[in-house]
Amino acid sequence: MSIQSINPANGEAVATYDEMTSQHVAGIVNSAHAAFNEWRHASYADRAVPMRKAAEILRKDARDFAQLMAREMGKPVRDGIAEANKCAVACDYFAGNAAKFLAREAVATDARTSFVTFNPLGVVLAVMPWNFPFWQVFRFAAPGLMAGNAAVLKHASNVPGCAIAIEDVFRRAGFPENVFRTLMIGSKAVDAVIEHPLVRAVTLTGSGPAGRAIAAKAGQLLKKTVLELGGSDPYLVLEDADLGVAADVCTKARIVNSGQSCIAGKRFIVVEAVREEFERRFVARMAASKMGDPLDESTQIGPQARTDLRDTLQRQVDQSLAKGARCLLGGSIPDGPGAWYPASVLTDVRPGMPAFDEETFGPVAAIVPARDEAEAVTLANASVFGLGGGVITRDVARGERIAADLIESGCVFVNDAVRSDARLPFGGIKESGYGRELASFGIREFVNIKTVWVA
Numbered sequence: 001m002s003i004q005s006i007n008p009a010n011g012e013a014v015a016t017y018d019e020m021t022s023q024h025v026a027g028i029v030n031s032a033h034a035a036f037n038e039w040r041h042a043s044y045a046d047r048a049v050p051m052r053k054a055a056e057i058l059r060k061d062a063r064d065f066a067q068l069m070a071r072e073m074g075k076p077v078r079d080g081i082a083e084a085n086k087c088a089v090a091c092d093y094f095a096g097n098a099a100k101f102l103a104r105e106a107v108a109t110d111a112r113t114s115f116v117t118f119n120p121l122g123v124v125l126a127v128m129p130w131n132f133p134f135w136q137v138f139r140f141a142a143p144g145l146m147a148g149n150a151a152v153l154k155h156a157s158n159v160p161g162c163a164i165a166i167e168d169v170f171r172r173a174g175f176p177e178n179v180f181r182t183l184m185i186g187s188k189a190v191d192a193v194i195e196h197p198l199v200r201a202v203t204l205t206g207s208g209p210a211g212r213a214i215a216a217k218a219g220q221l222l223k224k225t226v227l228e229l230g231g232s233d234p235y236l237v238l239e240d241a242d243l244g245v246a247a248d249v250c251t252k253a254r255i256v257n258s259g260q261s262c263i264a265g266k267r268f269i270v271v272e273a274v275r276e277e278f279e280r281r282f283v284a285r286m287a288a289s290k291m292g293d294p295l296d297e298s299t300q301i302g303p304q305a306r307t308d309l310r311d312t313l314q315r316q317v318d319q320s321l322a323k324g325a326r327c328l329l330g331g332s333i334p335d336g337p338g339a340w341y342p343a344s345v346l347t348d349v350r351p352g353m354p355a356f357d358e359e360t361f362g363p364v365a366a367i368v369p370a371r372d373e374a375e376a377v378t379l380a381n382a383s384v385f386g387l388g389g390g391v392i393t394r395d396v397a398r399g400e401r402i403a404a405d406l407i408e409s410g411c412v413f414v415n416d417a418v419r420s421d422a423r424l425p426f427g428g429i430k431e432s433g434y435g436r437e438l439a440s441f442g443i444r445e446f447v448n449i450k451t452v453w454v455a
């Protein structure tokens with residue numbers, strides 16, 4: 001069996017790799033566990049040295065990594081450079097803050113001494129997606145390794161070159177051999193890795209079906225999971241919104257990563273009083289987004305990562321139109337090779353249509369009309385997902401109230417597009433998953449929060 005990456009811009013094969021045998025994989029897990037038994041005793045200061053070096057390598061070679069991402073999954077190269085630099089920021093952040101986040105916490109009780117300490121768990125399996133092929137891995141690995149764990153990565157089958165490059169970053173940075181390893185396997189081989197007795201926990205970023213399968217397997221074996229799944233982020237455009245800001249923020253939110261982000265804006269819930277004017281400005285902004293060669297620095301929308309995912313998007317558009325949505329821009333696959341899909345805008349989208357009920361993983365925006373704030377909030381929450389969301393209003397106090405108290409999701413941004421930040425926790429509720437990555441919350445997901453009592 002082999003794993004092959006295909007350039008989605010033109011359909012040509014990039015590289016082919018042999019899939020590892022189950023014995024090979026078991027051997028790597030054993031080696032990672034042996035490495036963990038040393039690494040767990042390193043001080044935070046000692047762990048920070050290679051982590052800071054990894055940050056340096058990511059910055060120095062950002063352009064090479066971006067070109068690799070462009071070839072394997074079509075990411076515009078300027079987005080890839082930004083992604084590699086963001087990974088570097090996370091490495092430095094956890095190198096600098098792990099000791100503080102995981103410091104012993106003294107608790108006054110009737111013991112002579114009692115405290116809480118945070119021990120690493122061991123080998124953690126990371127099952128990762130292709131959409132941010134570097135960032136998704138580093139946002140788990142930087143805190144995970146600083147906490148003293150070892151990691152094995154099963155990356156998405158369409159980005160095997162990125163998986164190898166990431167393992168190489170850690171090796172060149174001077175991490176002990178086997179503290180971080182890549183497993184070149186397909187999804188069918190994941191169960192056997194979860195079953196390995198030395199794999200102590202699993203983190204997945206990906207689709208709902210993958211989340212259900214992995215959580216079920218890990219649950220049977222009573223192994224902890226963190227799941228970062230899909231989203232259908234709502235953006236509320238209220239009647240007091242600055243519509244220039246609304247069009248800019250909503251366009252940025254929708255076309256991020258060529259529309260293939262769990263925290264991309266997907267449903268734009270617009271109060272009727274400003275709907276027509278918003279539609280006009282938003283369509284103009286979306287139409288001006290440049291689609292083209294991902295290696296061209298001015299490209300904003302590259303190809304979709306795979307033709308099968310692009311075809312799913314078209315099915316969602318067609319079924320939504322058949323149920324009464326109207327197409328204001330784009331909406332069909334262009335002729336020619338590659339997995340291209342243009343910036344598209346649908347309006348009159350309502351619950352019951354795929355563009356509302358499902359995650360649209362591509363640059364298709366759904367405008368959902370609402371009478372007023374109350375109906376907009378109800379529609380925002382009428383989703384199986386709960387990852388992120390936005391509120392656009394000139395009244396900042398109103399935006400803060402809706403964000404803090406009313407929207408059911410892991411984060412809400414007021415007058416800005418949702419993005420992850422190493423300093424803030426990231427994750428979802430409902431079918432967007434559970435657990436948190438990043439910040440102090442993320443680094444505490446894969447540790448044993450241990451009570452010590454000294455009489």
Ligand code: NAP
Binds near residue numbers: 128130157228
């Ligand atoms: P996916 O199938 O969930 O892939 C994510 C990772 O999980 C990959 O490494 C994949 O391996 C693995 N995987 C898939 N099914 C598995 C299973 N049953 N057991 C163990 N591992 C499994 O995502 P996709 O096919 O690339 O994209 C499909 C949809 O997922 C998208 O349309 C979107 O809705 C969602 N998605 C969300 C995110 C996010 O950041 N939240 C990212 C990517 C995709 P293989 O590549 O070898 O199959």
